[in-house]
Amino acid sequence: MKKITNAKIVCVLYDDPVDGYPTNYARGDIPKLDTYPDGQTLPSPHAIDYTPGALLGSVSGELGLRKFLEERGHTLVVTSDKDGPESVFERELVDADVVISQPFWPAYLTAERIAKAKNLQLAITAGIGSDHVDLQAAIDHNITVCEITYSNSISVAEHVCMMILSLVRNYIPSYNWVIKGGWNIADCVSRSYDIEGMNIGTVAAGRIGSAVLKRMKPFDVKLHYTDRHRLPVEIEKELNVTFHESVESMIKVCDVVTINCPLHPETEHMFDEKMISKMKRGAYLVNTARGKICDRDAVAKALESGHLAGYAGDVWFPQPAPNDHPWRTMPHHAMTPHTSGTSLSAQSRYAAGSREILECWFDGKPIRNEYLIVDGGKLAGAGAHSYSEGNVTGGSKEAEKFKTVD
Numbered sequence: 001m002k003k004i005t006n007a008k009i010v011c012v013l014y015d016d017p018v019d020g021y022p023t024n025y026a027r028g029d030i031p032k033l034d035t036y037p038d039g040q041t042l043p044s045p046h047a048i049d050y051t052p053g054a055l056l057g058s059v060s061g062e063l064g065l066r067k068f069l070e071e072r073g074h075t076l077v078v079t080s081d082k083d084g085p086e087s088v089f090e091r092e093l094v095d096a097d098v099v100i101s102q103p104f105w106p107a108y109l110t111a112e113r114i115a116k117a118k119n120l121q122l123a124i125t126a127g128i129g130s131d132h133v134d135l136q137a138a139i140d141h142n143i144t145v146c147e148i149t150y151s152n153s154i155s156v157a158e159h160v161c162m163m164i165l166s167l168v169r170n171y172i173p174s175y176n177w178v179i180k181g182g183w184n185i186a187d188c189v190s191r192s193y194d195i196e197g198m199n200i201g202t203v204a205a206g207r208i209g210s211a212v213l214k215r216m217k218p219f220d221v222k223l224h225y226t227d228r229h230r231l232p233v234e235i236e237k238e239l240n241v242t243f244h245e246s247v248e249s250m251i252k253v254c255d256v257v258t259i260n261c262p263l264h265p266e267t268e269h270m271f272d273e274k275m276i277s278k279m280k281r282g283a284y285l286v287n288t289a290r291g292k293i294c295d296r297d298a299v300a301k302a303l304e305s306g307h308l309a310g311y312a313g314d315v316w317f318p319q320p321a322p323n324d325h326p327w328r329t330m331p332h333h334a335m336t337p338h339t340s341g342t343s344l345s346a347q348s349r350y351a352a353g354s355r356e357i358l359e360c361w362f363d364g365k366p367i368r369n370e371y372l373i374v375d376g377g378k379l380a381g382a383g384a385h386s387y388s389e390g391n392v393t394g395g396s397k398e399a400e401k402f403k404t405v406d
């Protein structure tokens with residue numbers, strides 16, 4: 001295959017910290033991993049031009065790609081200005097060959113935008129979850145879409161466990177009493193329980209879902225899962241996990257439900273009012289998969305009525321969430337901005353993965369099958385396994401309503 005030269009790469013990253021790009025870090029290094037848990041090898045670019053553990057996901061970090069791209073004669077444009085027709089992204093997209101975007105601050109590649117991007121051949125998701133791309137339009141326009149499979153799956157699994165414990169033990173309100181100068185033990189514990197003995201279920205037992213099951217097992221809970229494909233029997237035995245044919249069958253027995261499937265037409269608004277009404281009264285829902293898998297207003301309503309005891313996650317729709325998004329103010333939530341998959345540890349892996357993909361692309365070499373979502377006009381690789389055709393970007397224009405808060 002022919003080598004690609006003189007390409008234009010548009011990379012959309014979140015803003016630098018309000019205090020400026022860091023000059024030093026809380027820790028000197030990050031652990032070096034040998035492989036992912038299933039034996040998949042870590043990203044393997046020929047070289048990297050950053051120090052692992054540095055902030056790479058914000059504009060000044062540039063995913064550590066500038067030196068590499070410019071030395072090869074390519075043009076790199078990095079911006080956080082991604083929403084609206086006047087945005088830098090929309091302007092630069094017109095003659096871009098490659099777009100890179102992170103799910104935390106997604107550059108929505110709608111059909112409308114794809115139609116304007118006449119040169120676009122490759123859309124890289126620096127992370128996991130390519131639902132911000134209209135995959136149907138990518139299929140129709142023969143654009144390759146790929147993501148850095150496994151790069152932040154364990155980061156998210158750790159976050160899920162933290163959020164389950166935070167909700168059930170009522171951690172955030174208790175922390176807030178300390179900040180307020182109080183010692184209000186009864187206020188703190190009147191919604192605080194042990195998770196021991198609880199039924200905990202995951203919607204999907206892929207890389208994240210199965211890592212959550214593995215991590216929750218030592219808490220002596222009863223584990224459940226539902227998925228399109230069943231786990232190997234020896235893993236089910238090892239985890240002592242019960243398989244359910246349907247989401248409905250699982251949620252009705254669970255005290256805690258965690259959502260770990262991709263967002264695609266089959267899962268969009270899966271947790272609507274009807275589904276939530278089938279959950280146990282007092283159940284907790286943790287969603288670090290994608291905001292749109294849940295119905296925004298149904299979640300807020302279930303918390304207000306007390307049907308759900310708590311909701312946590314880091315994913316919203318759209319992103320950034322408008323300042324008046326009801327999940328910012330609904331009761332008993334433990335939401336964060338979309339951060340779970342962009343720890344400094346994760347950034348190092350998906351920056352390396354982005355570079356590996358670019359090296360392959362420019363050198364005319366095949367991209368790893370496990371990174372592919374759409375290729376050759378159809379779902380491919382990880383995409384063929386875990387997604388369905390179609391588009392879930394509808395409504396993403398609402399991200400324009402967000403106003404920066406310093």
Ligand code: NDP
Pocket residue numbers: 127128129130150152153156203204205206207208209226227228229230260261262263266267288289290314315338339340341342382385386387
């Ligand atoms: P995997 O591909 O390993 O797992 C996804 C699993 O979802 C697969 O087992 C798949 O089933 C299953 N699935 C797909 N559709 C359905 C469905 N309709 N019902 C039940 N199960 C379904 O991906 P990861 O575990 O690594 O990531 C999962 C998702 O988590 C990502 O797509 C992304 O949206 C989100 N994520 C969030 C991050 C964050 O920062 N908050 C970071 C990383 C990921 P099968 O393959 O068996 O068909």
